[in-house]
Amino acid sequence: MTESPEFPAGESPLAGVRVVELTAIGPVPHAMMILGDLGADVVRIERPDRGELQVIPSDRDPVLRNRRLVRADLTDPSGLAQVRQLVDRADVLIEGFRPGTVERLGLGPDEVCSTNPGLVYGRMTGWGQHGPAARTAGHDLNYLSVTGALHAIGRRGERPPVPLNLIADYGGGSVFLVIGILAALVERNRSGRGQVIDAAMVDGVSVLLQPMLSWRSAGFWSDQRGDNVLDGGAPYYDTYTCADGEFVAVSAIEHRFYAELLSGLGLTAGDVPDREDSANWPAMREMFAHLFAGRTRDEWADVFVGTDACVSPVLSVDEAESYPQLRARGTLHRHSGQLEAAAAPRFSRSSPGDGALASWSDLAAVLSSWSVRSASG
Secondary structure, eight states, rough: OOOOOOOOSSSTTTTTTTEEOOSSTHHHHHHHHHHTTTTTTEEEEESSSGGGOOOSGGGGGGGGGGGEEEOOOOOSSHHHHHHHHHHHSSSSEEEEEEEEEHHHHHHHHHHHHHHHHTTTEEEEESSSSSTTTTSSSOOOHHHHHHHGGGGGGOTTOOOOOOOIIIIIIIIIIIHHHHHHHHHHHHHHHHOOOOEEEEHHHHHHHHHHHHHHHHHHHHHHOOOTTSSGGGGGGTEEEEOOOOOOEEEEEOOOOHHHHHHHHHHHTTTOOOOOOOOOOGGGGHHHHHHHHHHHTTTTTTHHHHTTTSSOOOOOEOOHHHHTTHHHHHHHHEEEEEEEEEEEOOOOOOOOSOOOOOOOOOEEEEEHHHOOOOOOOOOOO
């Protein structure tokens, strides 16, 4: 079992920041996990019946750690009134519904910001708050497909694979929502006013794609999958099957790293064709595949450990828990018997939230703990 990582003893970076989270799935709870890890006081408003949204009970889900949970029916006037009181005392409100939904509930920006002008109002959607697709459904794969990201992933001549929903939901979604919230809180220190954040996954994914867009404009990136260094086209940036059926990842892009790759494989530069000519890549890949197939994954890991060849074993999550570098940093650890990712990033003076699983609370009790004050105070 990996112990929790050591952090400096100090106040959390976002201590004192009050956040109201309206129940949603995907990037919203993930973003609020990050804010909670940074010390924000996050209160999640659970609907009385979550229905298909319920995958793991809320008080046992590590994604909902560092939260207080309260149940409130936003369609009931009394429940809505209590939530409005909570929002009036908050610094941040987060919602992830289709455009227009919270307005119909009476919690739209115009309504709540009129009584709490310092409120940072975060809106998380796939398509954004306006445009022809704004009110239609979608998921990670759809947002990848229309931005060009999905087209760029995969092998030459094959259909695009279905990647984990890390790119749009979390990379282009929750991370950009967190960036927007933090930026708005910093700006509020100058202006004393909150603002609305329109965080759309299609926007975030497009920003993530900017390096490829730049390379494409400069003529260094092809729209053909498998033509490029970083899309599996280059044999020195690929995965290979080992003797035991497991895999290694190779990313020896720089020439000095490539030289160490060749050395570990028992090759010299004279043994392989010129890598700068992509016409040689199929022959190089065949050569590398043959060599990697001669030993097990862990044998190759031992060959390359401590080198700059940029060769690493492809691990399952269970195996990752024991990987020496992750273990040394406490990147994955056990909390309440469950495997969790530790808070990130790390700070020199500040400590993260305690990582406790979410606990149920009474809305009136939360209101009592959040004394009335100016949201910017």
